[in-house]
Amino acid sequence: MSYIGNQPVYQAFVTDQFSGNGSTTAFTMSVAPANTASVLVAVSGVLQDPSTYSVSGTTLTFSAAPPSGTGNISARYLGIPASGVTTTAYRTVTEFTATAGQTVFTPPSYVAGFLDVYRNGVKLAAADFTATNGTTVTLTTAATAGDIVTTVSFQVSSVINAIPATAGAVNNTYLATGAVQQTNLAANVAGNGPAFSAYQGSIQTISSGTFTKLQINTKEYDTNSNYDATTNYRFTPTVAGYYQFNGQYDLQSGSPTRAIIAVYKNGSGTRANGNDLSVSSGNLSGGCGPVVSKLWYMNGSTDYVELWCYLLGGGVVDANAYFQGSMVRSA
Amino acid sequence: MTLYEKIISLYPELASFDFAKGVITLQNDSDGKGDYIAKWEHPTLAKPTEDQLK
Numbered sequence: 566m567s568y569i570g571n572q573p574v575y576q577a578f579v580t581d582q583f584s585g586n587g588s589t590t591a592f593t594m595s596v597a598p599a600n601t602a603s604v605l606v607a608v609s610g611v612l613q614d615p616s617t618y619s620v621s622g623t624t625l626t627f628s629a630a631p632p633s634g635t636g637n638i639s640a641r642y643l644g645i646p647a648s649g650v651t652t653t654a655y656r657t658v659t660e661f662t663a664t665a666g667q668t669v670f671t672p673p674s675y676v677a678g679f680l681d682v683y684r685n686g687v688k689l690a691a692a693d694f695t696a697t698n699g700t701t702v703t704l705t706t707a708a709t710a711g712d713i714v715t716t717v718s719f720q721v722s723s724v725i726n727a728i729p730a731t732a733g734a735v736n737n738t739y740l741a742t743g744a745v746q747q748t749n750l751a752a753n754v755a756g757n758g759p760a761f762s763a764y765q766g767s768i769q770t771i772s773s774g775t776f777t778k779l780q781i782n783t784k785e786y787d788t789n790s791n792y793d794a795t796t797n798y799r800f801t802p803t804v805a806g807y808y809q810f811n812g813q814y815d816l817q818s819g820s821p822t823r824a825i826i827a828v829y830k831n832g833s834g835t836r837a838n839g840n841d842l843s844v845s846s847g848n849l850s851g852g853c854g855p856v857v858s859k860l861w862y863m864n865g866s867t868d869y870v871e872l873w874c875y876l877l878g879g880g881v882v883d884a885n886a887y888f889q890g891s892m893v894r895s896a
Numbered sequence: 897m898t899l900y901e902k903i904i905s906l907y908p909e910l911a912s913f914d915f916a917k918g919v920i921t922l923q924n925d926s927d928g929k930g931d932y933i934a935k936w937e938h939p940t941l942a943k944p945t946e947d948q949l950k
Contacts, residue, residue: 769926771924772898772899772900772922772924772931773898773900773901774898774900774915774922775898775899775900775915775922775923775924775931776916776921776922776923776924776934777923777924777926777931778924778925778926779926780926797927798926823916825916833921833923833934833935841916875916877915877916879898
C-alpha cells in the first residue's frame with residue numbers, strides 16, 4: 566500500500582491469554598492497565614462488558630468464574646499507564662517588588678545565559694542587568710520603590726544524555742560508586758568474585774622434616790584464571806577482598822610420625838597451619854588426611870597463597886590432595 | 897640422604913628438635929631445586945655450611 570508522507574509504524578496491542586477452569590475468578594496480567602476501560606476482555610470469543618470484571622494492579626477479577634477452556638480468556642490492553650515519569654519545571658518565574666535603590670535580586674538558582682529579566686513588564690536588554698553567577702541578578706540602573714522586577718529562568722537539559730530506554734542499556738556508567746546496596750540484590754544472589762579448585766594429579770614424595778609446597782597441578786575450575794597450576798602452584802587473585810581457602814592431602818605411603826598441612830601467604834611470609842597430626846609411638850597410617858581452612862585478606866595484586874605439607878619421617882602424598890579458594894567478601 | 901637426615905647426622909641432638917616450630921625451617925619450593933634451609937635461628941648450634949652438608 567502506498568502512503569502520502571511517512572510510512573505508518575504499527576505494533577500489535579499487548580495481549581494476555583488465560584485458561585478458565587469454571588472456578589477461578591482472578592487472573593494475573595502481564596501489565597497493570599489503568600482501569601477496566603483500558604482493557605478489552607473476551608471469554609470464549611465473546612467480548613465482555615467492563616462491568617463484569619475489575620482490575621487492580623495486575624489482577625483481573627471476574628464477577629463470575631469463566632468456563633473451562635484452554636486459552637479461552639483474552640485480555641487486550643489498549644494502553645498502559647506510563648511509569649517512571651517525573652515532572653520537571655523548565656521555566657521558573659519569580660517576581661520581586663523592589664525597594665528604593667535596590668539593584669540586587671536573588672531568584673532561584675539559574676544557569677547564566679538562560680535568564681530573562683523584566684522591569685514593570687518591560688523586558689530588559691542584556692546591557693541593563695548582570696546575571697552571570699547563577700544566584701543573583703544585578704540591575705545596571707537601580708530600581709525605584711515599588712518597581713516590579715520579574716526573572717524568568719529556563720532549565721537546561723540535554724536529552725542526548727538521557728539513559729536510553731533500552732533493555733541492558735544501564736551499566737556502570739550510570740551508577741554511582743557504592744550505589745548498589747545489599748538490599749537491592751535479589752534473593753539467592755551470590756557474589757561473583759574469583760574462585761578456584763584444583764587437585765594434585767600425581768603423587769608427590771615429601772622429605773622428612775621439610776615443609777614442601779604441594780604441586781597442586783590439575784584445575785577443576787578457575788573462574789578468573791588466577792590459579793597457576795603449572796609453575797608455582799599458587800593462587801594470586803586479581804580482585805582485592807577476603808578469601809576462604811581449604812586444603813587437604815592424604816598420605817599414600819611412608820612412615821611419618823607427624824603430618825602437618827599449612828597454607829602460606831606470600832611464600833614463607835605468613836604460614837597458617839591446619840591439622841597437626843602426630844603419634845607418640847608407631848607411625849601415621851596411610852590415608853591420614855590433615856585439612857586446613859583459613860580466611861585471608863588478599864590485596865588483589867601481589868598477595869598469593871600456596872598449600873604446603875610437612876611430614877616428619879617423610880612419605881608420599883597421594884594424587885587426591887586438593888586446594889580450593891573463593892572470595893567471600895569484597896575489600 | 898635427605899637434608900634433614902644430613903642435619904641430624906651432623907647434630908644428633910636435633911633428632912628430638914621440633915623443626916615445625918620455625919626456629920629451624922627446612923623447605924622445598926617444588927621448583928626442582930630441592931630441599932634447603934629457609935631459616936636457622938638455633939640459639940647454640942651454627943647453621944651448617946654447604947661443605948658440611950655435602
